[in-house]
Amino acid sequence: MTLSAPGPARNLPQYGALIAVLLANWLLFPDFFAIRLQDGRLFGSLIDVLNRGAPVALLAVGMTMVIATRGVDLSVGAVMAISGAIAATMTGAGWSLPAVLAASLAAGLLCGLWNGVLVAVLRIQPIIATLILMVAGRGIAQLVTEGQIVTFTSPALAFIGSGSFLTVPMPVVLTIVVLAVTALLVRATALGLMIEAVGVNRLSSAGAGVNTPVVLVAVYVWCGLCAAVAGLIVTADIRGADANNAGLWLELDAILAVVVGGTSLLGGRFGLVLSVVGALIIQAMNTGILLSGFKPEFNLIVKAGVLLVVLLLQSPTLTLFLPRPKGARPIGTVKPPVAPTSGGAKP
């Protein structure tokens, strides 16, 4: 278990990595930081990173809280596909934008509710519980689109993907809004504390009177909503829904973003902004590799390498070897007195 040392030093690896990746991009591509205004919207590689990173950042926001409760949501990619499929199909059928948005978000909410009930009430392990929807979700999306790639022409929905607000692209605006609302919801209320408490010790929290089932359902519902927004953005951007490929494997990017952001898979303390930073690190790498003209195959390998470095920087074992103030040992290095050869079992 990593013990969160308070203070800004803890966030250094994330911000450091983001800056390093951005600088690397700049070296490869001197125009990287160039931003221009065109038709009332900002353009440039940096804006591109933000814009393309928005879906994973949104997923990461929801995923952060799920992971903080010691869970994981594998279904977010499938939920994106469902919400996108509903949006495209309904728009194609002539529904108004508010109805389309409401239906897509409601689908995300229902998916989250399903996951939450499996985890909180039926007490199925999160990885299994959400695997069900990960598999079934794409099937549902295909049913909605009747196996076709559905396209639409409505400029109203497309605006969400390619429009802009005060020169900022809509996906970025939506991400900021969702991040802000989420942060407000958990930090201005006691929800954040309860999420962390449940993640650290569900039994103790329940014993203290925390409504653990409601907390758990809430985080999965919120995660489903975030995924639905991400799905809307992707569909609006490409003006169509591809039930097979929308959001494919993005759950893994989202989990990675959260972990790179420093939230432990063992639950407990979480940082929403840091997860978004994690998502941006991942996207900046994608963009950089694309710009550099390397084969896309490199993408995965370079990505894995950089992630390894970020994770190593957070590892308590490594911090042992880094210089530190005299007498201040990283507490996280303390081995719990477990009986020997526990074989990875958690005491």
Add this chain to the structure above:
Amino acid sequence: MTASTAPPSAPLLAIRGLSKAFLGVQALDGVDFTLRHGEIHALLGENGAGKSTLIKTLTGVYQRDNGTVALEGREIAPRGVEEAQRLHIGTVYQEVNLLPNLSVAENLFLGRQPMRWGLVDRGAMRRRARAVLQPYGLSVDVTAPLGRFSVATQQIIAIARAVDMSAKVLILDEPTASLDAQEVAVLFKVMRTLRSRGIGIVFVTHFLDQVYEVCDSITVLRNGRLVGERRTADLPRLDLVAMMLGRELEAAAHRIDLGPAEVDSRPPLASFKGFGKARSVEPFDLDIRPGEVVALAGLLGSGRTETVRLVFGMDRADRGEATVDGRAVRLKGPRDAVRLGFGFCPEDRKKEGIVGELSVRENIILALQARQGWLKPIPRRRQEEIADRFIRLLDIRTPDAERPIQLLSGGNQQKALLARWLATEPRLLILDEPTRGIDVGAHAEIIRLIERLCADGMALLVVSSELEEIVAYSRRVVVLRDRRHVAELRGGEVSVERIVAAIASETPNVAGSGAEVRQ
């Protein structure tokens, strides 16, 4: 067992100038400690004095900053628990840290399983497990997962494991905290046998009676420093307490003398009729009046813990009814109980009590916040006030309220849990082994505090293996046997003799309904 090769003059274990600092805390500061062959040596001190840290530094759980440790004259520096075990040092740490998902037998032989043809010999392991547990009169199913058993049973299993491995040194960090008198007697018999074989035993406890019963010498720590080493025979109890606290202990708290008539005339605060749960406790009737201290006494596994868990909704009763203030209430879970103004410190502090990674402040305000609901956050400033008030009131030793609670010493964690409930100003406080691991000074303080709260009308339902403690502060004792409430003693009837008699008045039904069968 390996024969000793060192000069016989060298003490079994010689610790010199041992130091260990954690962020912001000098937990050990140049401590000396000497353990001789064939000696039971008490290591004493207040909560947070550094006893557990000494043990963990000695056995390689933590790496020391300074100092030397010599085993029979040879310097050792184990880099982990395993290495300490290879040096024939067996340890029971304060928090039982076996693996709940593995079977009892696997836990006993973890890392040293009997092998045959390159495979674990399960049959031999089971047989040897039974043999290892036999001296403790514990006949459990050794193939059942450890997590199924009570804290006390797990503790005995941890002790048996350590004893089985300690060919030279046995270290016991508060092993008796959840054991009752009978089990303690068994443990002491085992310890005396080991002593007669020349093994040295380090024994940490807060029960001074036990110190005077088995220990040959005493080393006292205070604030991470050595206060001194004495022969038990030369150290009167009052002097020992003064050594530990650095001051005299104020006169022991005496029982609240509310006239029984006065309390009995009050309408019950909570009342349970035919309350029970299949395979847990037989249906029982229980009235608890404001200002009253009701104690539950009985042997391990007699249904004491099960009773209080039902009362708090931690386990769900499947029969009977509960009324509070004369109104029927649902007790579907702890949340219902918290809303009714109940509070509950469970027996298993680590598993069901603390939220380890969260700060002391967050742990203290958690129940209050949960009762207020998530929409009404307690302002940070107010949280800090509450935390600081209880840190002072209960003398919780921590550098500040923001430290993760898991870094506090065991006794201080216990105090923080008590603070969590006191912060909710409960009407009924339920404590399962409340003074476990709390030092003599703090113990007296806490009892005084509880008496004050009871005088203000709080009711207390307490499970304790300490009969003297029960007699000292309760005016009604419910005695349990075989998961059934069998007797109730009131007022003048409450005495250690009467409780013991009630517990033993019938030959126990050995085929009890639970998993644990005791001889």
